[in-house]
Amino acid sequence: MEPRDAAGLRGCAAGLRWSPAGRPAGRQCVAANGAMKKLISQAIREALHTLEAGHPGFDADAVDFQVTPPTRRDHGDWATNAAMIASGLLEVRDRRGLAEMLAAALRFPEGTVERVEVAGPGFLNFFVDDRWYQHLVGRIVAADQSYGRLTAGDGQSVLAEFVSANPTGPLTVGHGRNAILGDVLARLYEWAGYTVTREYYFNNAGRQMRVLGESVRARYLAQLGRPAEFPEDGYQGEYIVDIAAALRAEHGEGVADASLDLFRSAAERAIFQDIRVTCERLGIRFDSFFNEQSLYDDGSIDAVVAALRAQDLAYDQDGAVWFRSTACGLDRDVVIIKSSGEPTYRLPDMAYHRQKLRRGFNHLVDVFGADHIDTCQEVLAAVRALGDSTDRVHVVIYQFVTLQRGGQVVKMSTRKANFETLDDLVEEVGADAVRYFFAMRSPRSHLEFDLDLAKKRANDNPMYYVQYAHARISSLLAKPEAAELQPTPLDLAALEHEAERHLVTTLALLPETLQRALAEHEPHRLTTYAAEVATAFHAFYDRCPVLAAPDRRIGRARLELTRAAGIVLRNILRMIGVAAPESM
């Protein structure tokens, strides 16, 4: 925890002197992570409390103000709407006057906030002392790989369930988006101190798998020249033919009369192996594969039905068992056990979610395609009805993906033989591009994946733009001249160019960015931020010579700033899961 007391913060200001080694002379006091925003927020809160005395009935803690980086440079480094929000609660009409009062009540330690201005309709604009930012450069370098680390997790556990495709065929491009969203979120949780279990839920029983086995058997028999009827709704993909060929290579004609189960399980093994390989190519490893069957075996499924019945939330009609979801506020009741006696997919899903909660995880993350929205609500409604809170279940719904090549939409049809698999995509554009591009858009937005752009080794490609910045930094730091600058005493006060300041202020936002990406479950904030850092660095690089700086003092400080930028880029790229190359 950051020290809250003013004494701790004053100690920080005193720590602005630097030793030649580039480490703080005193103890590191205010942690680099989001410290300034927190400092300002606390100061505002305390200032609001001073208003309570003159305004009976005013609750300073009820003011839900925000502290945000303003869009315009001349509005300072941070801004707050606190006075305007408070004026509403106080029914004060002179909002600027209130803002003035609030500003006058603000107290900041030396070397943190230099000045506060009242502007516009009643904003408070905070101008951070240059020394604080200069200090930050040193803190970033000192923190290195842990700069931006969050502490929210504090040993809690998270179960991230994603991909979860049944082993009936290769992963599709759509699964790719699912996989990347899930894995990036898992990385964020880990980075915040959570213990994360990546789980893949699957079902290897049921009709789909039966049809799969029949499809393989038909191909196998056909290859032997025997009469074989291909199932009407069979899987037509080329991979089925490959699996059949593998069986023929292994057994010859020996399994021609074998049970369907042999074909089914051979297909499952082969397909799962492919899925695993595809995921590993993308840097994703699951900690566990959860078989739906186990929910039948251990009685969890029956228990859900019994519990629903006990609460009159399940009833029989037309030979089927229904979940009374209308009693939970949903639009319609749904079938959980078909008249054939087979459960619909919802029922095991309910049992699964219930069990995930009971396995003791503090948080659950589910990543689902847009077509699962309704289902998901039914499942969660049932879980709640059975007495488990779903407050800690975070469902990430993502919209579909389209591929584009040469300006044309690439048709994708899962049932047909001819479709672009996730593996094809990785093959074509590389794992890094797949990860970056899938992480790049808001999950809620349709994602158009431009294959040509993803392959380009040019600045059109946002990933290359970011990676190039990192490579440029690495290259610069590796120069002999950089080593010669190292012994020069570090004086970060030499950083005063506008481009330098803009770069540091951007670097300062890493913790804030990570925190929001995690809290909102929005990985695209990472790529957006990475591009901003790269832009700020390139601008700095262009205007502020480092190795050829006017003097060694400036050069040394810029070298440190360059190092800090490299650290931020590397840390953010690691969250996205793509390489931070030394050279390209």
Added chain:
RNA sequence: GUCCUGGUAGCUCAGGGGAUAGAGCGCCUGCCUGCGGAGCAGGAGGUCGCAGGUUCAAAUCCUGCCCAGGACGCCA
């Protein structure tokens, strides 16, 4: 027909109560005898789908409508 997501620059998309709405690409103009020009600086380009409403303040929240995609099955 009901429900869910989107609709922001020519294109792909950020922003999602706050000040003069942003980025990349594309287009136009400049910048290499200097650390990677895979870069930088500048310019043109917008009724934030439409119409109402709430608010001191709406691209953002609410309602209706229009488009696009998805879901509405005893498929998963």
